[in-house]
Amino acid sequence: MGRSVAGVVIAFEGIDGSGKGVQVNEVAARLRSMDKKIRIQDFPVYSGFYGKEIGKMLSGEYAVRADEVDPRSMSLWYALDRQEALKNIDREAYDYILFNRSTLSNAAYQSFRVKPEERDEFTKWLFELEYDRLGVWKPDLYFIFDVTEEQSRKNVEKKGQREYLTHTHDVYEESRTIMSHARNVYLRQAELHDNIHIVPCMDAEGNFRSIEKITAYVMEKIPGCLDG
Secondary structure, three states, X not given: OOOOXXXXXXXXXXXXXOOHHHHHHHXXXXXXXOOOOEEEEEOOOOOXXXXXXXXXXXXXXXXXXXXXXXXXXXXXXXXXXHHHHHOOOOHHHOOEEEEEOOHHHHHHHHHHHOOHHHHHHHHHHHHHHXXXXXXXXXXXXXXXXXXXXXXXXXXXXXXXXXXXXXXXXXXXXXXXXXXXXXXXXXXXXHHHOOOEEEEXXXXXXXXXXXXXXXXXXHHHHHHHHHOO
């Protein structure tokens, strides 16, 4: 028998190398220790039909790379990947569903090819595409793990080879311009939406905060933001 209330969706966001994946697992462990039913969903799903195509474009295998495709066209690949991944998941079977990246990532990474004065409108279009037209689950809460572009690059260097790549970095990770732009879009969206929280991952001296401190910060936000 399924739960009567659909699971709460929390999106973990941030530029590459910000520690999203680590925090997804840490928060999931904390919630499970509270006897909560948890599902982690990573995006893109590189083993799926759409995810495989995204991986090839990110890897630069095709004549046109992911950072060269028209932003609306590239957005569709990510949107369809999410729609495909979610269609067979029973949301009511979980207390919390944790997204490692969400629609907000699409906005952050695709809008760098959109004119600055049109970026807010592009993000609205993207939200309508995914949430309203395709039925992708809209997160109840977003956490943006904020690091500088320099720290991002250092952390990406530690990742090593990933399955979807033919070399060490994807075309987004190679570009400081894209990382800087994506970070600015995240910060801008946090100004516009009350349910988007910036998680400061670095202290005043520019040092990375401990995993435990960052997790504690996130856990403090979840109950208060979801009450009612």
